Amino acid sequence: MAFATEVLKCSTTSISFEADQPRIGSPETLQALQRASEQLHALQTVAFPTETVYGLGALALEPDAVSRIYSTKGRPPDNPLIVHVSSRDMLLRILPQGYVMSKTYEVLIKRFWPGPLTLLFPTNPSIVPPIITANQPTVAVRMPSHPVARALIALTDAPVAAPSANSSGKPSPTRAEHVLNDLRGKVGIILDGGPCGVGLESTVVDGLQPDGNLRVLRPGGVTVEDLERAVDEDLADLGSKPKVLVHRRDYRDEAIEQAPTTPGMKYRHYSPSVPVTLLLTQSEPPAGTKRMPLQSFVDELKASITEGDGRPLRVGVLCPSDSLLHAKLSSRNDPDIEWINQPLGPVAEPAVSAQRLFDGLLSLDSAKVDHIVVEEIQEEREGLAVMNRVRKAAGDNVWMEV
Numbered sequence: 001m002a003f004a005t006e007v008l009k010c011s012t013t014s015i016s017f018e019a020d021q022p023r024i025g026s027p028e029t030l031q032a033l034q035r036a037s038e039q040l041h042a043l044q045t046v047a048f049p050t051e052t053v054y055g056l057g058a059l060a061l062e063p064d065a066v067s068r069i070y071s072t073k074g075r076p077p078d079n080p081l082i083v084h085v086s087s088r089d090m091l092l093r094i095l096p097q098g099y100v101m102s103k104t105y106e107v108l109i110k111r112f113w114p115g116p117l118t119l120l121f122p123t124n125p126s127i128v129p130p131i132i133t134a135n136q137p138t139v140a141v142r143m144p145s146h147p148v149a150r151a152l153i154a155l156t157d158a159p160v161a162a163p164s165a166n167s168s169g170k171p172s173p174t175r176a177e178h179v180l181n182d183l184r185g186k187v188g189i190i191l192d193g194g195p196c197g198v199g200l201e202s203t204v205v206d207g208l209q210p211d212g213n214l215r216v217l218r219p220g221g222v223t224v225e226d227l228e229r230a231v232d233e234d235l236a237d238l239g240s241k242p243k244v245l246v247h248r249r250d251y252r253d254e255a256i257e258q259a260p261t262t263p264g265m266k267y268r269h270y271s272p273s274v275p276v277t278l279l280l281t282q283s284e285p286p287a288g289t290k291r292m293p294l295q296s297f298v299d300e301l302k303a304s305i306t307e308g309d310g311r312p313l314r315v316g317v318l319c320p321s322d323s324l325l326h327a328k329l330s331s332r333n334d335p336d337i338e339w340i341n342q343p344l345g346p347v348a349e350p351a352v353s354a355q356r357l358f359d360g361l362l363s364l365d366s367a368k369v370d371h372i373v374v375e376e377i378q379e380e381r382e383g384l385a386v387m388n389r390v391r392k393a394a395g396d397n398v399w400m401e402v
Contacts, residue, residue, distance in 0.1 A: 003188040007176055008032035010049075010193045015147035020087035022151035033148070036189050037156040040065070045072055047165040047179045048152055049193035050144040052116045052201050052221050053172040053358065054179050055084070055162030056187065057152070061094070063129040066161055070131075072186050075168045080134040081161040082118050082202070083141045086153035091141060094159055096124040104207050104214065104242055107234040108227075114145035116202040116221025132161055142202050148193035164201065165190075171270045171361040171393070174199050178362050199355035200385045203227075213243045215251070219385040221354075246384070270358070270393040272365035274316075276372045278394035281325055281402050283376060291401035294328060302336055305370045312338045316364030318357070319375040320347040325402045326375070340369055350383035357386055361393065375400075 010033065014026035024030040036046045043065040045058045056072060058065040060083045070077060085091045088109070099122060101109075108117060123132075123139035133139050141159075144150055153160050164172035165179045165187070173179045176192035183190075203220035205227070207213075214231070216224060227244045235241055245251050285291060292300075305313050313336060319326035321343035329339055342360035345352030364372050374390050377383045 002185050005180065005184045005187055005190060007180060007190045007192050008035065010148045010191050012147045012193050015151050017147075017150070017154075020089070020154065022147075022154050024151060029148075032189075032191055033152050033155055036152055036191055039189050040152075040156050040158070040160065043068070045069060045187050046152075046189045046191065047176075047183065047187050048149055048162070048191040049146050049176070049196060050084075050149040050162070051146040051196060052144075052198045053174055053196055054165040054176065054190075055149070055160075056165035056183070057084070057160040057162040059156075060084075060132055060159040060161035061127065061129065063131050066129065066131050069161060069163060072183065073163065073166070073168045075163065077131075078134045079168075080136060080140065081132050081163055082204075083128070083132060083139055084149065084153055084160045084162050085141060085143050086150045087143070090153070090159060091121075091143070094124070094127050094139070094141070096122050102207060102212075103238065104212065104231075104235060107230055108205070108207070111230045111234070112222050112226070113143040114150060116142070116145070116198050118142040118202045118204040118218075118220075120204070120206045120208055120217075122208070138206070138208065140204060146193060146196075148191055152191065169271055171272055171358045171365075172201060173362070174355075174359050178359075181362075181366070195359070197355070199358060200382070200389060203385070207242070212240065213245055216244065216246045219246065219388050221382075221385070223381045224384060225381055270361070270389050271395075272361050272372060272393070274365065274369060274371055275396065276361075276374060276390075276394045277396045277398055278376060278390055279325065279373055279398055279400040280376045281323070281400050282378055285399040289399055291399045293401050294325075297398060297400060298332075298334065298337065301371060312336055313371070314338045314340055314367070314369040316340045316342060316360075316367065316369040316372040318342050318344055318360045318364070318372065320344050320353065320377060322346050323375055325400065328402060340364060340367055344375075344377070347377065350377060350381050350386060353377055353386050354382040357389060 010029045011026045016023045118140050120138040174196040198221040203222040204218040206215040379387050
């Protein structure tokens with residue numbers, strides 16, 4: 001089905017909440033939210049901003065509506081979805097009767113909801129359709145803090161499933177124009193609430209395992225350090241304090257990688273239409289691997305790209321603005337290469353890199369570059385989530401000598 005896609009502006013500052021109910025001061029914003037809610041109740045999809053990325057929403061408890069998310073994105077059916085709620089009451093409506101939340105979850109919800117944290121809960125397939133969970137025994141749920149997202153869900157009075165509003169495998173959108181460029185004609189309404197503040201998807205945590213530890217299945221807007229601080233400060237009185245374990249860093253689980261309980265674990269994601277190379281300047285190369293001199297990499301880059309029209313190669317660069325590699329690339333004079341810079345912000349501020357990553361990839365893609373290079377950053381705080389996404393986007397890794 002083809003749509004005449006409309007972009008409806010929403011004023012975030014006109015929205016406030018009182019006892020989980022939205023108060024909307026702008027008539028234009030209220031009308032936009034009401035139209036989007038009507039679209040959801042008509043079992044159609046709507047794109048809307050969250051604090052992480054823009055989401056493609058549909059009523060989570062209506063299988064026909066959810067199926068439109070998969071068809072619009074071209075999403076594999078075994079890739080589960082996150083359910084978004086606007087209140088604790090709405091969360092309880094979708095959980096199994098008699099479920100008692102752990103103290104750990106109570107602390108995490110108090111600390112980080114509304115916000116960019118997704119938690120796994122036991123699912124009740126008689127309430128949550130299996131198309132949401134990809135037939136897994138758990139359902140992933142979060143409460144977004146973006147006022148437009150939370151107000152839309154509250155006005156709709158129903159949980160909303162919402163993966164990123166992009167074609168499956170592409171970089172996630174952080175601005176309304178990113179959604180329009182990708183999904184024009186595939187979605188009827190895009191709510192424009194401005195650029196996303198976090199810029200990367202939510203952190204997904206499984207706290208349901210028998211050992212009581214928190215397993216970070218996908219790093220995101222809530223950092224591992226944030227989770228560890230919450231455990232240390234609010235769960236110190238537990239007999240055995242939970243550990244925060246990061247998938248693929250602290251443990252491996254082959255079964256969950258093959259049958260994921262949450263998005264972002266199985267498939268390659270976040271890739272623009274041109275090749276992406278990750279330049280590893282921080283971590284140690286494997287034994288027997290030598291770092292490549294910058295000039296050798298540039299020579300290989302020239303040889304690998306066939307431009308065919310006599311113009312210089314256009315190479316997009318995503319590096320921290322104060323890194324040595326950024327300085328060296330900025331000072332190069334290569335007549336055969338045009339370097340297009342999209343700085344990721346200061347090395348010491350990985351939250352800025354997180355905010356700029358997807359926007360940088362999409363901007364370079366729109367600029368019709370031939371190749372994109374991304375410099376590694378330290379996997380600390382938001383840098384862990386940044387590198388998780390970059391590794392999925394990159395088709396090649398090069399240990400670089402700078």
